[in-house]
Structure formats: structure tokens, C-alpha cells
Amino acid sequence: MTIEEITAYILSNFKNVNVTEANGDLFFMYDQEKMMPFATIVTSDNEFDSASQLNREGFFRLNIGIDKASFSTTFDGVALKKGIGAYVDSGIDFTTENVVMPHPIYGAMYWLCIVNPGKDNLLMLKKHLDIAYGLTVKRMK
Template sequence: MTIEEITDYVTGLGGVLVLRPTEGSEAPEISWGDTFFYYAPDGVVPAGQPFATIVTKDYPGDETSGLNRPGSFRVNIAVSKSTFAEAGAATDASIEDTLVAHPVYAAANWLAVVNPASATEAPVRELLREAHDRARTRSERRAAE
């Protein structure tokens, strides 16, 4: 899977706001080149974390995936506690095309895949759909309050 294939899939789920900070934007420099997915049908960034991200480089304190290799990226997905537990995710975040517990945010039930390909394409799509559904449900619940 490419970054564009993932982005096209996620935006196809509906109501998704995609943020892609670029050089010179107001976003922190570390985020330039990365992608952040929010459920925001009104186009306004909601409070809280995105439901999924794609990072293209190592962040300070998050170097175990080795994303500074040419062409590497990692898709990160916020899932439910039960999905996280059922995933049986690996813990070596440097292995490509393998579902892993996020090297920093595993305690918050985030899963990750470095350079997703044939072995993880179907699970990544399913997990992204779940994350989107959860974000949509949260948004609808907040709007009803």
C-alpha cells in the first residue's frame, strides 16, 4: 500500500478531514510531510487526537521503526481496547508489513504497520474502518449533547 492508496481509502469512508502539514506551514516542523486523519464532516479540526496518522520519519523518542530509511512510512491507527487485545500485535516496530503495537502509544490502544503491503493490506483497511467508525460515533455523540 502506498500513502496515497491509504489516504484515498480513508477519505472514501466519508466525513474525513486530512491534514498534511508542509514546509513553512504553521504546523510544527516535525510534522511536515506527515498525514493526519480526523472525522470532521464540517471541515473543522475537532478537539482531540486524529483517528489515524501516517508518519514518514522518526520522531524524537520514537525511533524504533527506523522510518529514516528511504521510502519508509508507518500508518498508525487508534482502535478499541478489545481490538487491540485481539490483534496479538508484534512488538518489534522495525518489521515491515507486520501489525505491531505502536512503539509509543500502545497503552492508548494504537496499532501500527511500517510499509504495509500484501500481508497487512486487508487488516489495515479493516482497522482504519473501525477507527473511522469510532471517531464518527464520538463526533455524533458530542453533537447530540
């Protein structure tokens, strides 16, 4: 899947979504929410997160914020951790393509990530995007 395909899917399947671009990264937010996206696409490393080595040509990472129950189900057998950057030193290879993983920095807040997602993960990613969007809509009401 490409960044354009993911963006088109989100914009055509979820109402009132705003996309903010910063430094080549995309932040998908519901309605007037300006601080907390429900999904992001990150295209390069930064001073806070280089775990996926996104400065490689053609690499990006889709990040999705879900709920605790979905996170626990998705990563059955992976211990829940606390704190920013909690999964960085967990032994997970965050450079691996097309594998859903806890987010290296925000996993403790139930964010997941996938580097260069493939179409074979599309149904699962759609389910996670549904959850993330629903949580945001509920929080905004």
C-alpha cells in the same frame, strides 16, 4: 501499498475526513475534530519516536487507533501495558516491515502500527480503519 493508495482509500471510503499534513506526516481526522486523528501516516523519526527508524529511504508507518477489545484480539498473547511509550522496550522489532504491531508510543491507548504495509494486509487494515473511524464518529456525536 503506498502512502497515496492508503490516503485515497481513506478519503474515498470514509465521509467527512480531513487530512492535515505536518512535516510530511498525515493526520486523518473526522469532520471538525482537530486534536485526535483516527489514523496517521508518519514518514520520519522525531524527538518522541524513532522506534521504527523511519528516516530510511522509502519507509513510513501507518498508525490506527482502535478499541481495547479489538486491540486485545489482534495482539492475543501480548500483555496490555500502561503509559506513553509502554511498548518501546517490549522486545518488538518496530523496524520490521508489513507486520501489525502495538504502536511503540501509543499502544497503551490501543493504537496499532505497521511499517510499509503490503497489499496482503489490506483486508485486516481496512477492518481496523473501519473500527477507528466508527469510534471517532461515535465520540463526536
